[in-house]
Structure formats: structure tokens, C-alpha cells
Amino acid sequence: MAEAPWQQSARYPDPSIVALDPSFKRYHLALSAVERLWTGSRWGEGPVWFGDGRFLLWSDIPNNRVLKWEEETGAVSIFQKPSNNANGHTRDRQGRLIACEHFGRRVVRFEYDGATTVLADSFKGKRLNSPNDVVVKSDGSIWFTDPPFGIMGFYEGERVVPELPHTNAYRIDGQSGEITLVADDIDHPNGLAFSPDESILYVIESRGEPRNILAYDLAPDGKTLRNRRIFIATQTGETPDGFRVDTDGNLWCGWGMTPAFDGVRVYNSSGAPIGHIHLPERCANLCFGGRQRNRLFMSAAQSLFSLYVNTQGAAGG
Secondary structure, eight states: OOOOOOOOOSSSSSSTTEESSGGGGOOOOTTTEEEEEEEEOOEEEEEETTOOOOOEEEEEHHHHHEEEEETTTTTEEEEESSSEEEEEEEEEOOOEEEEETTTTEEEEEOTTTSSSEEESSEEETTTTOOOEEEEEOTOOOOEEEESGGGSSSSSSEEEEOOSHHHOOEEOOTTTTTOOOESOOOSSSSSEEEEOSSSSSSEEEEETTSEEEEEEEEEESSSSOOEEEEEEEEOOOTTTOOEEBBTTTTOEEEOOOOSSSTEEEEEEEETOOOEEEEEEEOOOEEHHHHSSTTEEEEEEEEEEEEEEOOOBBBBBBO
16 A cells, blocks of 8 residues: 655644653744655755855765755755765854765865865775764864765765774864874764763764664863763664754754654753654754754755754754
8 A cells, every 4th residue: 555645734733743751842843843845865864054045955875966955945956966975064163064975985175265175085094984974073173983884885885895994983183184083983883963062972873783872971182082881772673873962962863764763863961762753754864954053954865854943953063
């Protein structure tokens, strides 16, 4: 039997937004519903908001392109093609776009004059695997994960033999550009984000059983990690992916991979699940945007969704 087409809720509150704990009600705007802004990607990823231009960029990895959605008109166009199978994006503290490329196996920065600066493509003489997701700390340092997803086949990149382990996360110094290994104990690291005060780095361990969200404390030097721990151990069948943190320290996590789990799972700063946004597709990644950073943009498998929420995204995502 064919599945019925998804439709935006015509009723408020939207029944697809579910409180798993009473504390979530403060973040749920009763007069806001999940909106599907566009559909037509093969695997949507890496959304990033440009408030100065009032547009959103996100990746369509298998189609080797970055798409652009304009807030004023709702128009969607191709921003970049080919994109070197770009995945995760963010902006640095000067507003420049930073991208993780699967095919290029590198992290790059796009300068305002149109030039492309390669920030990282190797470590100790060995090629990176396929940088996945990236965040920027307030000191200008760039932190990224490097699983092999883009080199395991020809769908999201190009198949090659990895030269580095599939367990590493790295830091690029904002001043010197030096690349350092910050973690080598994450089974296929994926999404990552800092707590609002930057005292904790959260990282998705996407091949653990169960799949975990890890937490590390930042050492006083602000450059190294310590006290690795499992922050959230998911249930069987749950698949956390990209995520961002709001100003209250809640984690808004792309989730899947069954109809019961597809969407966004929200955890508080203690690691307790407090809410879920059900979507008709698995959500791969998300970001906060809009004028007040209170609009959640969710890049799902084939579509781009949004929802206004009663919180704001923390800086650096």
C-alpha cells in the first residue's frame, strides 16, 4: 500500500511536535508548524545560515551540489556545482563559508574575493578520509570530524583506500593554521558541536553499538580534550547524525532511521530526552537561522524543512 503524501499540519499545535518531558513545552511555539520548504535532493546535509543575505545553503551530496534557499522569495537555486561532494558547512567568526568536501578530502574556506583556501587536506603526510562536519570556536579555531563515508563508494565521493584511521577528529588553529589531532577514539565520528560556554565538545559516534553521543571537556588551554564519556547512549534503531546546540545548552539532533524515529530528537544539557519533531524523512543535519536565530532548518534525506522554536541557536554552529 502506497504511503500517503506528507502534508503540513493545518492545526495548531502541530501534532508532529511531541514533548517527551514537560520542560520541552517552553521551547515549543504552539502556533508554529513544521514546514516543507523544498524537496528534490538525494541526500541533504550540512545546512548553514547567512543572515546578512537572508538565505540558507545546504548540501546535496550525491548530486555533487550545494543548494540555496532564499528567505524572501522561497526560491531554491544551485549555489555551487560541482561541490566536490561537500557535506558539512559552517561560517567562521568573520562570516566566511567553511566546507567539508568528500571528493576533495579536505576542509576549505571560501574567501569574500572568490578565492578558495585549503585549510586541511592531510595529517602528518597522509590524506584525510572525507571530512564530515565542522564547527568554529570563538578563538577562531576550526574543529572537524574525518570518517571514511565519502571514500567507501562512488555515491557520496570516490572509493579509495583510507590512509588514516576512521576514529579521528582534528583542530585547525585559527592563527597558525596548524592541524592537531584532538581525538582518536571515536568510532566513525560524525556531527559535532560545542556547549554554549565552549567548555564541552559533543561528538556523534556513528558506528558504535548503540550509537553514542560523546562528550569531552576542554582543557584549560582551550585546545585539547579530556574526560571522554558517553553523554547519550541511544536505543537500537536510533541514528543520531548532525546536530546543533541552543543557548540553553539543549542538543537538537538529526535523527532516524525508522518512521518512529525520523526527525529531530532534543536532549537537555543533562542528556535527558525532552522533545521530538517527527518528520516524514530521516533528518541528517540542521542549523538555527532567521533574523533571531530561532528558526530551525532541517536538511532531511530528500527535503528541507523548517520550524520556528522558542529558543536561539548558540554561536559557532
